[in-house]
Amino acid sequence: MTPPAPLSESALQALANAAGPGNLRTAPGDCWAYGGDNSRLHAPPQAVIFATDTAQVQAVVEACRDRWIPLIARGRGTGTTGATVPDRGGVVLSFERMDRILELDPDNRLMVVQPGVTNQAVQDAAAAHGFFWPPDPTSAAYCTVGGNLAYNAAGPRAVKYGTPRENTLGLTAVTGSGRVLRTGVRTTKGVVGYDLTRLLIGSEGTLGILTEAVLRLTPLAEGKRTLQGIYDSMEAAARAVSRIMAQPVIPCALEFMDGQAIAMIRQYSTAPLPEGAGGLLMIEVDAPEAGLAEATERVAEAARGQGCLSLTQARTQEEVRALWATRKALSPALRHVAPKKINEDVAVPVSRMPDLIRDVEALSREYAIPIVCFGHAGNGNIHVNLLVDPDDPRQMAAATPCLERLFDRVLSQQGTLSGEHGVGIAKRDYVDRELSPEALDLMRGIKACFDPADILNPGKGMPVQPSPLASRPGGA
Structure with a gap:
């Protein structure tokens, strides 16, 4: 990659x-930490x-538009696909200081926040009034709401409560x-005009930079029960998932x-x-206390069946x-075995999970x-982890064709x-395998409407085409 001309x-x-x-930093040492994310890709x-x-x-x-300078919005850098990596240089706009909860309205079950607030801060503030915001990524203690919205990152609760798209009422953004x-x-209903809120969510900062979000809150359940089912095969577990859902x-x-x-956990934990x-x-x-036992038994009955070795219900905290x-033992075990593993995040219909596991x-x-x-079985969302060794040339050479076959x-x-x-x-060069040329052309047209100079996170999310930035080196 050729370094961009200095500003x-x-x-x-x-x-x-x-x-x-x-609010401006230009020293290389100050900028370096803002050049990467959890993908291990980096460009200062x-x-x-x-x-x-x-x-x-x-x-x-x-200022960036007038000088054709790339502008990349960034939360805390917990993403795994390089979406906040400034691979074309330019300016990283960090939201770490814009982290306030602006309004909490329990009567209308909503909260207004700035994008730099952490997911955990939102959960804590909502819980004090008997509510929660359903999206709960694994990195909730550190990741920001702005990042959750940029990726439409959901977490385990999406199976019942949906993703950020279903739990965000409105946005303020700068195109x-x-x-x-x-x-x-x-309000929980509204059909005036196109749904630009859902369009912006998941767009990875390529259409607009989010500065406020109106979050839809959900009442906390009165009770919760936890079950663990162990099966003789992944096929049996997937059949149980289909029955449960x-x-x-x-x-x-x-x-x-x-x-x-499971074998890895057995080897590296007790x-x-x-x-x-x-x-x-x-x-x-989760359910009201009056119906929790019955609801749990309905799910437990569905979880049992051919191939179920055990089904355990927790009775105490x-x-x-x-x-x-x-x-929780899995992540440390994976880091021990393959600290530089490749983690792919795919999803298939729940009934096809056994097929995909066999293919893998x-x-x-x-x-x-x-x-x-x-991963998240109720959504068919499978985290496929290739435990490659970067020091093994054969494995590294095999990783790309293996991923291509996986995506196929x-x-x-x-x-x-x-x-x-x-x-x-990380995935932009594979997107045209899933989306048609007609869909990609329409999406590029939408991008041009929101961002005619192509300064907002250019080159992310879709296969790369020539950009206006290519003829505007350095920012005049």
């Missing part, structure tokens, strides 16, 4: 004026600006042309691990697991922690790469290449 003195002065005192920006409010963000966008756009409503009581979490994951376990389900049921210890096992044998699968299998089973991790850089 001119006039461009730096315009950025400083737009950012305001104390030419400048970092700390966002403070909508008016300042608008001024920054206008690439410098317009301040307010979308959505503060076909009955009226929808669990609030339904997670799975395949046999490879979590008790029976020999011969080929699949594991973690199930949570200590037992809940013990059951979840199995799932076959790919693992064919390419001699250990592969571990786990996912699409042949009517699935999608990304359930919640987004596209970014």
Whole structure:
């Protein structure tokens, strides 16, 4: 990659004026930390600006637009696809200082927040009034709401409560042309105009930079029960998932691990697991206390069946922690075995999960790469982890064709290449396998309407085409 030409003195002065005192950093040491995310991809920006409010963000966008400088919005960098990596240089707009809860309205079950607030801060504030915001990614303690919205990142509770798209009422955003756009409503119904809120959510900062969000809150359930089912095969576990999702009581979490994951946990932790376990389900049921026992039994009945080796229900908080210890042991085990693993996030219809797991096992044998699968069973959202060794040239050479075959299998089973991790850089060259040329052309037209100069996170999310930036090096 050719480094971009340095920003001119006039461009730096315009950025400083737009950012305001104390909000611009240009020293390489200050910028370096803002060049990567959890994908391990990295490219240092030419400048970092700390966002403070909508008016300042608008001024920054206008300064970048007038000089054709790429502008990349960033939360805390927990994404895994390189979507916030400034691979074309430019300015990273960090929202770490724009982290306030602006309004909490329990009567109307909503909260207004700035994008830099963490998911956990939102949950804590909502819980004090008896509510929660359903999206709960694994990184909730650190990730920001702005990042959750940019990726439409959901987490385990999506199986019952939906993704950010279903739990966000409205947005304030600054488009690439410098317009301040307010979308959505503060009511649970509203059909006036196109649904720009849902369009912006999941767009990875390529259409507009979010500066406020109106979040839809949900009342906390009175009670919750936790179950762990262990099966002799992943096929048996997947059949149980289909049965669970076909009955009226929808669990609030339904997670799975395949046999490879179980074997790894047994090797690297003391979590008790029976020999011969080929699949594991973690199930949570929430409901009013009066109906919780009956609801739990309905789900438990569906979870039992051919291939079920055991089904355990936690009776105390200590037992809940013990059951979840199995799932929590997986990430440390994976880091121990393959600290630089490749983690793909695909989704297929729930009934096709056994087919995909079999395909993954076959790919693992064919390419001699250990592969571990786990994820959100109720959504068919499978995290496929290739445990590659970067120091093994053979494995690294095999990784790309293995991934290509994996994506082909996912699409042949009517699935999608990304359930919640987004596209970014990591998957952009595969998007045209899923989307038609007609769909991509329409999406590029939408991008041009929102961002005619192509300054907002250019080159992310879709296969790359020539950009206006190519003829505007350095920012005049």
